[in-house]
Amino acid sequence: MHIDGACQCGKITYDAEVDPQVVAICHCTDCQRLTGTAYRVTVSAQRSRFHITSGEPKLYVKSADNGRRRLQFFCSDCGSPIYTTGEDEDAEQVGIRLGTVNQRQELKPRSQSWCSSSLAWTQNLTGLPGRPGD
Incomplete structure (x- = not known):
């Protein structure tokens, strides 16, 4: 499937x-803090x-508990996280x-990871009152 996207301010775009x-939810504490x-x-x-079509994202390197480094790319103007990748064999994804x-x-999550770190209330939001806008 072809996708395209941008950060909040539009400085960084990609396709x-x-x-x-292959859409996944991660509940790890690193992802909680990074988002x-x-x-x-x-x-x-x-x-x-994957191709950046405009702008130059800023890089933040996060070292995991297992020693592997995750490269976190985000917009330096609005702070939107854009993508992550790894090093060596992890750089292919x-x-x-x-x-x-x-x-x-159009993209629905198909799996979850680090569920041991998930916040209990995230598993069922259907009972919360909601509004179509604010």
Whole structure:
């Protein structure tokens, strides 16, 4: 599936080819802190199928508990997380942050990881009152 997207301010844009079956939620505490919310949703793409079309994202390197480094790319103006990748064999995959994807309504999460770190209330939001806008 072809997707495109941008950060909140529009400075960074990209396009990619993704497999819509590879959309995942991560509940790890790193993702909670990096997003400032309860979890992160990512769609994966082959590095060769992901292209920045405008702007230059800023890089933050996060070293995991296992010693592997994750390269976190974000907009230096608005702070939107754009994508992540790794080093060596981990560099072949890019994890695109779903909130920046223009076609995000078409991409449904198919798996979750680090559920031991999940916040209990994230598992069932259907009972919360809601409004169509604010």
